[in-house]
Amino acid sequence: MKDKGKxxxxxxxxxxxxxxxxxxxxxxxxxxxxxxFLDIRVSRVSSHQSLGLNGxxxxxxxxxKILCGSNMLGSLFLKRSQLKIGLGGCLAAKxxxxxxxxxxQYQDGMHLYNKLKLKRLxxxxxxxxxxxxxxxxxLKNHGFNNVINTSCPTTWSLTEEHMSGINYNKxxxxxxxxxxxxxxxxxxxxxxxxxxxxxDKVYFWPQGLHDISYFNDLGVSGIxxxxxxxxxxxxxxxxxxxxxxxxRLHAGIKALQHKRRALIIGIDNRAIELSxxxxxxxxKRENMCHLPEIINELQQxxxxxxxxxxxxxxxxxxxxIHSKLDR
Numbered sequence: 484m485k486d487k488g489k490x491x492x493x494x495x496x497x498x499x500x501x502x503x504x505x506x507x508x509x510x511x512x513x514x515x516x517x518x519x520f521l522d523i524r525v526s527r528v529s530s531h532q533s534l535g536l537n538g539x540x541x542x543x544x545x546x547x548k549i550l551c552g553s554n555m556l557g558s559l560f561l562k563r564s565q566l567k568i569g570l571g572g573c574l575a576a577k578x579x580x581x582x583x584x585x586x587x588q589y590q591d592g593m594h595l596y597n598k599l600k601l602k603r604l605x606x607x608x609x610x611x612x613x614x615x616x617x618x619x620x621x622l623k624n625h626g627f628n629n630v631i632n633t634s635c636p637t638t639w640s641l642t643e644e645h646m647s648g649i650n651y652n653k654x655x656x657x658x659x660x661x662x663x664x665x666x667x668x669x670x671x672x673x674x675x676x677x678x679x680x681x682x683d684k685v686y687f688w689p690q691g692l693h694d695i696s697y698f699n700d701l702g703v704s705g706i707x708x709x710x711x712x713x714x715x716x717x718x719x720x721x722x723x724x725x726x727x728x729x730x731r732l733h734a735g736i737k738a739l740q741h742k743r744r745a746l747i748i749g750i751d752n753r754a755i756e757l758s759x760x761x762x763x764x765x766x767k768r769e770n771m772c773h774l775p776e777i778i779n780e781l782q783q784x785x786x787x788x789x790x791x792x793x794x795x796x797x798x799x800x801x802x803x804i805h806s807k808l809d810r
Contacts, residue, residue, distance in 0.1 A: 489804065490524045491516075492545035494566075494579070496553040498529035501692035504733040505553060506713050511637045511740075512551050512582060519800060530555055533567050539575035547803070548576060552583030552614060552636050554753060556621075557597065566600075573603035580606050582796075583636040585614035585753060586621055593625070601625065610799040612636075612792075615756035631792045634761055637736040638788050649742045651783050653726065656684040658709075658719060658738075660729030661701075663693035665750040668701065670771045671730070674748065675703050677774050678728060688716050690731045717741070728778065730768070732757065739763075746781055762786045 493516070497509040516525065528538040530550060542548060555566045568576050605611065605627060612633040613619050619632040633639070657678050661671055678685050689695040689711045698708070709715045716734065719725065720741035727738035727745040732754045735747035749755045749765040758765035762784045766777050 490526060490545045491520055491547045491549065491804075492541050493525060493527045494530040494548070494550040494576075495527040496530045496551050496555070498527065499531045500529075503690045503711070503713050503716070504731060507733040507737050508552050508583070508635070508637055510713075511639065515636055515639060515797075516549075519797060520804060523804060531567060534572040534575060539572065542575040547800070548579045549582050550579050550584055552585070554585045554587045554614075556584055556601070556618065557587035566604075568600070568604065573600060576604055578606045578609070579604050580609045581611040581613055581630075583612055583614050583633060584618070585635070585756075586618040598625065601627075609803070610796055612796045614753075615760050617752060617756045631795060632760065632789060633792045633796055634789055635733075635736070635757065637733055637740070638757075638761060638763070638786075639790075639793055641736075641739055641786055641788055642790075643786070645742070646739070646783055646786060649739070649744060649783060650724075651744055651781065653681075653779060653781075654724050654744065655682060656686065656723055656725040657682040658686040658688055658725055658727050658729070660688055660690050660731035660734045661694050661697055662730040662750060663691045663697045665730060666697055667750075667768060670768050671697075672701050672703065673771050674728070674774060675701065675706070677771075679703075679705060681775060681778055682726070686719065686725070688719075688729075688734065690716075690734055726778070728774075736763070744781060746777060761788055 495509060496505040526541050528534065528541055530553065608629060611627065611630045613622065613630055614635045616632050619630050622630045659675065659678055686707045686709055687698055688709045689698065709719060720738055720743055725743060727735055727743055729735060730748045730750050732747055735745045738745040745764065747754050747763065747765045749767045754765045757763055763786065764781060764784050766774065
C-alpha cells in the first residue's frame with residue numbers, strides 16, 4: 484500500500500451544474516459507493532469542468548478514478564454537457580472507469596477528437612458500467628469489450644420487493660416536470676391541461692435552471708410551483724400520496740425510489756433506451772394523445788434491472804480495492 488493510503492477520485496456530476504437531476508444521480512451513487520469504499524479516502528472533481536492543476540494532482544494521487552453516471556459521452560466534438568477533459572488532461576485522468584454513464588443522444592459516427600479522447604481516458608482492463616444497451620453497443624464497437632450494461636445507478640435500488648410496495652391506484656395529486664432544453668409548447672401544454680382534468684391538485688417542480696421560465700411561457704394557471712430544490716422534491720414525495728408524470732427522467736426514478744406511481748414522458752434516447760432495457764414506464768411525447776388512458780390504466784411495471792451485471796461490477800471493485808490496491 485502507498486504511504487498516502489488508498490484513494491478514489493470521483494468525477495462528480497453534481498458539481499458545477501444547474502440541473503438537479505445530476506444531484507439525484509449522485510445521491511444514489513454516493514449511497515452505493517459508501518458501502519463499497521467503507522475505509523477509503525474519496526475525493527471529488529467536477530465532471531462538468533476542465534481539470535486544472537488541482538484536478539490533475541488529485542488524478543495523479545488517486546488509485547481509482549470513476550466517472551459517475553450521466554450522459555457524458557457522445558459522438559460530436561465539444562457538444563454541450565459532454566466530458567470537459569481535453570487531450571492534455573487525458574494523461575492525468577487516464578485509466579478512468581465508468582459507473583452508469585450514458586451516450587448523449589442517438590448519433591451516427593464519432594468525431595476523431597472524441598475517439599482519441601476515449602482511447603486515452605478509459606481503462607482498457609478495468610470493468611466499465613454503462614447506463615443502457617445503446618451505450619454498451621457503441622463502446623464495444625470502438626474496441627471497449629470490458630463494458631457491461633448495469634442500467635443507471637438510480638435504478639439499482641428498484642428491487643422486486645421495493646416495487647411491490649408502490650400503490651398503483653391513481654392518486655388525487657400529481658407532480659410534473661418540464662425540460663427547458665427539450666421544448667415542445669403544444670405537447671407540453673397538452674400534458675399539463677390533461678393532468679388538470681385528471682387530478683384534483685397539480686404541482687410543478689423546476690429541476691433545471693430555465694424550467695420555470697419555460698413553464699411561465701406556456702401560459703397555464705392553477706398550478707402549485709415547488710421551490711427548485713432537491714429537498715422540496717424529496718419532501719413532497721415523502722409526505723404526499725402523489726403521482727409523478729413528466730419529462731425529467733431522474734425525477735421519475737426518484738419518485739419510484741419514494742414508492743410513488745410514476746410515468747416518464749420520453750423526449751430523448753435516455754428514457755426510451757432505459758425503458759427498453761428495464762421496463763420502466765415511459766410514454767413517448769409524440770404519443771401524448773394517449774396520456775389519459777395510460778395514467779388511468781398504469782400498473783406496476785415488470786422491471787428487468789440487470790442485478791447480475793450490477794453485482795459483477797460491484798464485486799470487481801471490491802476485489803480491486805481490497806487486494807490489488809494494497810500491493
